[in-house]
Amino acid sequence: MIVLGIESSCDETGLALYDSHNGLIGHIVSSQHNIHAKYGGVVPELASRDHVLKLIPLLDTLLKRENIKLKDIDLIAFTNGPGLLGPLLIGASFAKSLAWSLGIKAIEIDHLEAHIFSAMISNTKLKPPFLSLLVSGGHTLLSVIKDNSNYKILGKSLDDSAGEVFDKVARQLGLSYPGGPKISMHAGKIQSSKFSFPRPMINSDCFNFSFSGLKTHVGLEIKKQKLSPKLVSEISFEFENAILDVLISKTLSAAQKYEIDNIVIVGGVSANKKLRKRFQKEKGSRNIFFPDISFSTDNGAMIAFMGYLKSSDSIENSLEIKPSPVSRFI
Ligand code: KG4
Ligand code: ZN
Numbered sequence: 001m002i003v004l005g006i007e008s009s010c011d012e013t014g015l016a017l018y019d020s021h022n023g024l025i026g027h028i029v030s031s032q033h034n035i036h037a038k039y040g041g042v043v044p045e046l047a048s049r050d051h052v053l054k055l056i057p058l059l060d061t062l063l064k065r066e067n068i069k070l071k072d073i074d075l076i077a078f079t080n081g082p083g084l085l086g087p088l089l090i091g092a093s094f095a096k097s098l099a100w101s102l103g104i105k106a107i108e109i110d111h112l113e114a115h116i117f118s119a120m121i122s123n124t125k126l127k128p129p130f131l132s133l134l135v136s137g138g139h140t141l142l143s144v145i146k147d148n149s150n151y152k153i154l155g156k157s158l159d160d161s162a163g164e165v166f167d168k169v170a171r172q173l174g175l176s177y178p179g180g181p182k183i184s185m186h187a188g189k190i191q192s193s194k195f196s197f198p199r200p201m202i203n204s205d206c207f208n209f210s211f212s213g214l215k216t217h218v219g220l221e222i223k224k225q226k227l228s229p230k231l232v233s234e235i236s237f238e239f240e241n242a243i244l245d246v247l248i249s250k251t252l253s254a255a256q257k258y259e260i261d262n263i264v265i266v267g268g269v270s271a272n273k274k275l276r277k278r279f280q281k282e283k284g285s286r287n288i289f290f291p292d293i294s295f296s297t298d299n300g301a302m303i304a305f306m307g308y309l310k311s312s313d314s315i316e317n318s319l320e321i322k323p324s325p326v327s328r329f330i
Contacts (some may be wrong), residue, residue, distance in 0.1 A: 001074045001311065004098075005304025006055070008091030009083025009111050010137070011035075011042045013054040014300030015062050017073075018308050024121060026066040027301040029294075030054045037176040041167065048086035055094050070102060077307020080108035081324030082138065088323035096319055105317045109306045111298075112139060112329045117148075117309060118291040118302035119264040126289050131260040133251045135275075136267030137163035137178070140209045140247075141330065142254055145264075148309055153330055154254050155207025162243055163269050165211040169239055172222045173232050184272050186229075187236040195221065195238040199245045207254050214242055244275050248282055255286055264289045271296035 002025070007014035016027035032050050036042050063070065078095035081088055092108075099106035116132045128148065134141040140157035160168070163180060170179020175186070198217055200210045218239050225231050247269075255263055263286055265279060271293050279288045295301055 001308070002068065002072050003075045003077055003304045003307040003311065004059075004073045005109075005300040005302070005307055006076065006078040006091050006095050007111075007114075007298055007300045007303045008051045008055070008087045008094075009079045009081070010087060010298060011047050012298040013051050013058055014298060014303070015055075015058050016300035016304040017062065017066055017068055018301070018304035020308055020311070023124070024301055024305070025068065026062060027294075027299060027304075028058050028062045028065075029299050030058055033178060040171045040177050042084070042177075044084045044086050047084060048090055051087050051090045055090070073102060073104065075104060075307055075311055076106045077109050077303050077310070078106060079111045079114070079303055080322075082111055082327040083323075083325065085323065085325050088325065089321060092321045092323045096321060099317075100319060105315050107307050107310055107313075107315050109303050109310070110327055110329045112141065112327045114302040114306040115266045116143070116145060116264065117306055118266050118295045118299075119289045121295060121301055121305050122292050123289045126262065126264070129260065130262035130264050130289070131251065131255050131258065132264045132266065133247060133270075134267045135162045135247060135265070135269035137161060137167065139267070139327075140211070142207050142251060144258055144260065151329070154258075155209065155250070156330065157209040157211060159210050159212035160215060162209070162211060162247065163267070165215045165243065166269065168215055169218050169222075169235075172219050173235060174227065175232075178268075180269060180272065183236045183240055184274065186233045187240045187274070189233045190230075190237050193234040193238040193241075195234055197221075197238050197242040199242050199249075202246050202249050207250055209246065209250065211243070211246075214239075240272075240274060244272075244278055247275065248278055251279075252282065252284070252286070261285075262287050262289065266291055266296065268297045
């Protein structure tokens with residue numbers, strides 16, 4: 001069976017083909033970072049317009065590159081939420097009309113679930129149960145994944161997500177959107193910092209997170225400074241460490257409390273090189289799994305793969321377009 005995956009929840013148009021026997025056939029992503037960079041965040045209407053422009057040419061390119069015909073596709077999986085309403089509507093309309101024209105089913109995929117299972121695309125032996133830390137622009141979520149449809153949420157961000165805080169602090173430092181990779185790049189230039197930022201809720205007896213206080217603290221510090229490249233690096237270094245300390249400490253405590261050996265770290269922030277290195281160093285006897293870096297941030301491969309995992313579920317195949325800006329998963 002060949003599944004076409006379509007991702008359009010935010011500022012990446014991603015498509016992928018997944019073969020139930022041979023795994024991922026190929027994927028293609030068009031990022032809108034250049035469009036949104038000057039605004040410091042994603043402008044929903046501009047995002048919608050770019051998805052409209054990109055979906056058909058990307059599909060054509062992917063099919064040609066992988067030598068697959070439209071008639072070879074057996075199932076379409078598309079992101080139905082959470083995300084920006086306009087971009088979701090465009091992806092859902094495209095997926096449902098294409099499925100209708102081909103006489104096949106279109107299956108709704110929850111973006112958060114797709115991120116969580118993305119680590120299984122390349123780690124082919126990995127199976128639930130595992131502990132999952134999802135750290136993206138929209139969410140920070142710690143959960144126990146018992147099997148493909150049985151989850152227990154341990155904690156989530158009570159305010160800003162980790163990725164959102166990376167983006168907002170970067171903006172205050174004069175760095176363009178998306179801020180995570182830029183903060184990481186500036187932090188990587190030095191080995192220490194004169195700053196000392198709080199590690200919110202690191203010792204709380206729950207598994208929730210809160211990053212907005214850290215964002216405010218760093219913002220106030222930035223206002224006091226006359227920013228130079230060295231100061232940008234020092235603030236980035238300490239800020240990145242503060243976030244990573246909290247994420248790593250809470251995740252490893254949860255693994256210990258619930259006695260789970262396999263830990264999966266997914267979502268855009270899981271592309272962070274220092275986060276990957278530190279988790280591997282500090283994991284003790286546990287196993288840590290990441291998606292390929294290209295599947296940390298939004299992509300169609302995780303949607304196609306989730307479609308494959310859900311392909312045996314009974315699927316409602318209506319033409320009704322009802323994307324959900326919130327997750328059904330949490
Ligand atoms: O998963 P994703 O592509 O989109 C959502 O579902 O939200 O995550 C995007 C987020 C952005 O906030 C971006 O700044 C962050 O992931 N990000 C990073 C890195 N690469 C992307 N954060 C820290 N370090 C990185 N290397
Ligand atoms: Zn995402």
